[in-house]
Amino acid sequence: MSPQHLxxxxxxxxxxxxxxxxxxxxxxxxxxxxRGEIVALVGESGSGKSVTALSxxxxxxxxxxxxxxxxxxxxxAAMLEADDKTIREIRGGRIGMIFQEPMSSLNPLHTIEKQIxxxxxxxxxxxxxxxRDRIVAxxxxxxxxxxxxxxxxxxxxxxxGQRQRVMIAMALANDPELLIADEPTTALDVTVQAQILDLxxxxxxxxxxxxxxxxxxxxxVRRLAExxxxxxxxxxxxxxxxxxxxxxxxxxxTRQLLDAEPGGHPVxxxxxxxxxxxxxxxxxxxxxxxxxxxRTVDHIKAVDxxxxxxxxxxxxxxVGESGSGKxxxxxxxxxxxxxxGRIRFLGTDIQGMKSGALRPMxxxxxxxxxxxxxxxxxxxxxxxxxxxxxxxxGLASTRQSRDALxxxxxxxxxxxxxxxxxxxxxxxxGQRQRIAIARAMVLKPQFVVLDEPTSALDVSxxxxxxxxxxxxxxxxxxxxxxxxxDLRVVRALSDEVVVMKxxxxxxxxxxxxxxxxxxxxxxxxxxxxxxxxxxxxxFSGDP
Numbered sequence: 001m002s003p004q005h006l007x008x009x010x011x012x013x014x015x016x017x018x019x020x021x022x023x024x025x026x027x028x029x030x031x032x033x034x035r036g037e038i039v040a041l042v043g044e045s046g047s048g049k050s051v052t053a054l055s056x057x058x059x060x061x062x063x064x065x066x067x068x069x070x071x072x073x074x075x076x077a078a079m080l081e082a083d084d085k086t087i088r089e090i091r092g093g094r095i096g097m098i099f100q101e102p103m104s105s106l107n108p109l110h111t112i113e114k115q116i117x118x119x120x121x122x123x124x125x126x127x128x129x130x131x132r133d134r135i136v137a138x139x140x141x142x143x144x145x146x147x148x149x150x151x152x153x154x155x156x157x158x159x160x161g162q163r164q165r166v167m168i169a170m171a172l173a174n175d176p177e178l179l180i181a182d183e184p185t186t187a188l189d190v191t192v193q194a195q196i197l198d199l200x201x202x203x204x205x206x207x208x209x210x211x212x213x214x215x216x217x218x219x220x221v222r223r224l225a226e227x228x229x230x231x232x233x234x235x236x237x238x239x240x241x242x243x244x245x246x247x248x249x250x251x252x253x254t255r256q257l258l259d260a261e262p263g264g265h266p267v268x269x270x271x272x273x274x275x276x277x278x279x280x281x282x283x284x285x286x287x288x289x290x291x292x293x294x295r296t297v298d299h300i301k302a303v304d305x306x307x308x309x310x311x312x313x314x315x316x317x318x319v320g321e322s323g324s325g326k327x328x329x330x331x332x333x334x335x336x337x338x339x340x341g342r343i344r345f346l347g348t349d350i351q352g353m354k355s356g357a358l359r360p361m362x363x364x365x366x367x368x369x370x371x372x373x374x375x376x377x378x379x380x381x382x383x384x385x386x387x388x389x390x391x392x393x394g395l396a397s398t399r400q401s402r403d404a405l406x407x408x409x410x411x412x413x414x415x416x417x418x419x420x421x422x423x424x425x426x427x428x429x430g431q432r433q434r435i436a437i438a439r440a441m442v443l444k445p446q447f448v449v450l451d452e453p454t455s456a457l458d459v460s461x462x463x464x465x466x467x468x469x470x471x472x473x474x475x476x477x478x479x480x481x482x483x484x485x486d487l488r489v490v491r492a493l494s495d496e497v498v499v500m501k502x503x504x505x506x507x508x509x510x511x512x513x514x515x516x517x518x519x520x521x522x523x524x525x526x527x528x529x530x531x532x533x534x535x536x537x538x539f540s541g542d543p
Contacts, residue, residue: 006033006034007032007178010030010070010071012031012067012069015065016064028235029048029070034210036210037227038213038225039226040224041212042228043257044216044257045458048233048234048235049182051234053214056072057097074090074094074095094176094177096170097179099167108156112135112158112166113132115170116169117135136151138172139165139169144169164196168184168200168203179204181212184200185215189322190487191321216458218459219261221242226242227240260462261463262463264467264492267315269312274311277479278342278344279342280307280341281306281341282342283301283305284302284328284337285301285302286302304325305341306329311479313474315473315480315493317511318497319499319500324502329500330367330449330483339351345365363444364444364445365446366449368436369436370451377424386438387406390442390443414434433457437472446477450469451483466493487531491515495510497514
């Protein structure tokens with residue numbers, strides 16, 4: 001092992017299963033990380049990034065995982081051959097790990113103090129007041145406000161960004177020499193994501209630790225890493241400095257990833273297109289009740305006095321941080337939650353309409369949710385899922401005509417109709433999102449709410465879904481309300497942008513003006529977090 005290398009992986013093989021069911025997840029991977037170096041590992045879902053990283057601290061379950069070949073050396077330890085005592089000392093002590101979803105990684109039954117304290121107790125034997133002081137210092141370091149007060153908080157009482165900061169504090173509790181960060185910012189708002197990346201870089205500079213950062217977001221790689229490894233189908237296809245790989249990519253797959261970032265322009269629609277959905281002074285206030293009699297003492301103003309128009313063939317993008325009211329706005333427009341104010345759909349006032357009278361119009365108002373795996377029933381085949389709306393609205397008189405509509409919907413979103421008898425778990429994330437879109441489009445809607453439909457997808461799949469949505473809009477003159485915190489995707493689709501904060505509209509107008517010349521400080525902060533510092537000609541494209 002080279003003396004300047006902290007981690008050295010050679011010829012690593014990882015398989016799952018045995019016999020004819022063996023899956024080769026990682027194939028002959030070589031990877032080095034120097035002391036104090038930040039290295040990125042990029043690739044699409046299923047490329048073997050996380051499996052490679054989890055092999056380092058031996059966190060893969062064995063069986064079904066096996067390492068038939070290769071070696072992993074961390075400093076002076078041969079990780080694949082080390083005994084359990086050595087691995088326990090290294091794992092959590094000399095190697096820290098930040099996982100993608102903190103809500104799944106943090107114990108919901110234990111306080112923040114107990115969870116971080118456990119790390120200190122196991123590896124350093126620290127307890128009591130000494131441990132408490134150390135925990136407060138760690139929480140202060142990662143930017144948790146009122147750290148001493150937060151010690152008794154449970155994970156569900158923290159925001160997504162705060163939970164991720166707690167995970168970072170846990171990973172740093174024992175001053176690790178290597179930090180493995182596995183997609184730690186995927187589910188975060190752009191401003192929180194920027195804060196977490198800045199925090200990690202500051203901590204790395206302060207402590208001198210090395211970092212392996214796993215991501216499919218190439219913008220993060222540009223911003224954070226010094227060197228990058230690109231993985232495809234379990235193989236490292238390219239490696240080098242970030243400048244070399246991004247400016248002069250040698251492998252076709254790397255070029256494909258770089259070209260796949262969502263781009264292009266919104267669909268051109270008629271300037272005199274009629275308004276499909278309109279809201280005037282829309283409010284969604286949730287009462288805060290207290291006391292034995294549960295009297296209303298205040299309101300949470302999730303949506304507060306919002307006015308907007310969505311025209312046929314046009315897309316209105318709604319952006320803002322989590323909790324800003326974006327999703328509640330979409331649900332209110334579809335009459336899926338109670339609201340005050342005026343809502344007009346195709347010229348008809350639907351706010352006071354009874355559910356029975358509204359039901360025939362619902363086929364023309366559809367929604368695509370953020371998580372297709374959560375919104376598709378695992379007990380129903382794809383054909384049954386798509387046909388459910390057809391049956392409810394009586395759009396097919398025979399089984400054959402219903403099946404023809406299902407096949408047509410699948411073909412329209414680029415899926416093989418012969419796959420319609422399979423179940424959601426048999427499809428990839430991008431394919432499941434296409435199924436969710438097909439379920440909405442089979443009813444021939446005129447207005448569609450798209451609630452974060454690309455946030456959990458790889459960058460290449462994001463680009464495919466954006467192209468699909470544009471194509472469907474072009475063909476059917478669909479009106480979209482596109483809700484997202486991914487500003488690059490919003491820019492690729494939207495004619496108009498609404499910026500929300502704390503339930504209110506901060507800024508609203510044509511997409512080009514909002515992106516290039518935002519006037520409000522909050523909008524400028526959002527744009528800066530993604531596109532970089534504002535220059536004389538607007539925001540640059542480089543983070």
